[in-house]
Amino acid sequence: NAGVTQTPKFRVLKTGQSMTLLCAQDMNHEYMYWYRQDPGMGLRLIHYSVGEGTTAKGEVPDGYNVSRLKKQNFLLGLESAAPSQTSVYFCASNLAGAEQYFGPGTRLTVT
């Protein structure tokens, strides 16, 4: 039982490049989330999903897209990376009404 895993752990992008972050969970959770954490800030919700095939915007969705084609996977895409997207990205999952389980994070630097 791996819990929530994130791929990759680190990535450096140039401005304008694209990439996809992968989140996988093996707990059969319905809900999945993407957050970003910046220095001195709490976690801010980017997008979330309440089930396979559904997605919704969070607090800071601009510049990101997501897809939930399979229940266990939640993908976060950056179509044209900007330096302002330099951050640590966390994925989380849970059952409705229960606490969220977080992955280990992806540290992204955009130069």
Place this chain on the structure above:
Amino acid sequence: DQQVKQNSPSLSVQEGRISILNCDYTNSMFDYFLWYKKYPAEGPTFLISISSIKDKNEDGRFTVFLNKSAKHLSLHIVPSQPGDSAVYFCAAVPYGGSQGNLIFGKGTKLSVKP
């Protein structure tokens, strides 16, 4: 404007003593509160929660107190241990919101000195 505030960026406590971490909120419609602990280079892990219908919840060395009239909650750790050194985040769920609507504070870094 921040809805969940942790006004102390850091706290240092001696091993064996009590650690008290504070959290204030502005939205009276928050229904549920959680505390998460985060070690460097790891994701946050759930610690303890409290519903708005309660004023106290206890789990081992960890107790969360909720004062709804003051819109304030606190996490008490007794006794504090060096392994408790981490960043602690307070989070709130709006009434009727899914867990996807977690609103986090900026965190308090706790250092427990041996």
